[in-house]
């Protein structure tokens with residue numbers, strides 16, 4: 001029997017910080033898992049190194065389901081982003097190994113293709129409305145069929161807005177969290193107007209998305225959803241903090257704007273009410289933060305019963321390993337909706353050699369590459385030592401902390 005011989009945890013900052021788990025079997029097969037938790041990276045690295053790696057050595061890498069149950073139920077302490085990200089890293093690495101042993105891409109092990117490619121949405125943003133319109137048009141020119149639009153609220157917030165020529169608005173460039181001002185009334189006045197401007201100038205021939213980033217109360221979210229109904233959004237994302245699954249009942253009663261939730265949720269229990277009461281239209285849980293391929297598929301299957309579609313989180317804090325795993329899952333599930341996609345920095349791609357390809361607004365993987373199709377270049381990573389970075393924190397105009 002092949003056994004797990006080695007499990008290494010790498011922390012590096014090629015463009016931004018990533019934590020990567022590499023498992024090696026006694027037959028010399030390697031598998032990769034992403035263990036990155038934005039702004040809290042070392043907590044997961046320690047959870048893996050100190051508490052999980054010793055449990056892996058000598059175990060059978062083929063028993064993916066049993067390993068998942070062992071790490072989840074066996075730990076006593078359940079759920080939460082640190083635990084679920086660590087379990088995800090092990091789970092994804094074992095799927096990668098299983099694929100390589102079988103000589104098959106992971107999507108084949110999951111039941112094979114349901115579709116030819118995975119539709120993605122890109123992140124358009126602007127410091128003002130004209131800049132946003134240009135940016136949405138740029139994504140359309142690049143072939144995107146779905147675009148998220150965020151503009152800086154005048155005099156207030158810039159969350160979700162790219163800085164300068166960087167390809168993404170993350171990571172924060174400061175070693176300590178930047179503090180950004182926030183005003184809900186200013187946002188509610190402004191955001192519907194720029195979404196309407198996008199439709200007015202660029203039409204309805206593509207999917208338009210918007211991320212509210214947990215900043216509203218249920219009633220404010222209902223008001224927002226109603227105001228933007230004529231824009232026919234693909235979704236309004238994270239209108240309220242999702243710890244309160246019940247909030248969505250109120251939003252639902254008032255608006256037909258579709259709702260997407262779940263990038264910060266980590267288990268099937270965290271989305272159970274949202275799904276079984278059909279309070280959302282898209283579930284945004286991901287491979288890396290929701291316990292890996294094994295657990296994410298359970299969430300997606302539950303969602304399928306209630307006509308909730310998938311829309312996995314895929315910002316640049318999710319490493320190319322997660323992006324590849326997401327594409328393998330997305331290719332197979334019957335209830336796929338859309339996949340978030342932000343291009344990784346060139347430095348990131350020097351370290352993670354990925355076979356995931358973008359074409360005509362969709363991602364795909366090669367049919368003849370076994371496993372996930374990503375390799376980690378340790379030597380290249382050595383040039384990018386760990387640098388601590390934080391997401392910004394939002395404060396209301398009276399100085400009190402707001403939801404991020």
Ligand code: EZ4
Nearest residue numbers: 038211213263315316317340
């Ligand atoms: O702010 O990934 O929809 N995408 C997002 C992201 C999140 C970051 C947090 O780590 O909301 O950009």
Ligand code: CO
Nearest residue numbers: 211237238263
């Ligand atoms: Co989001």
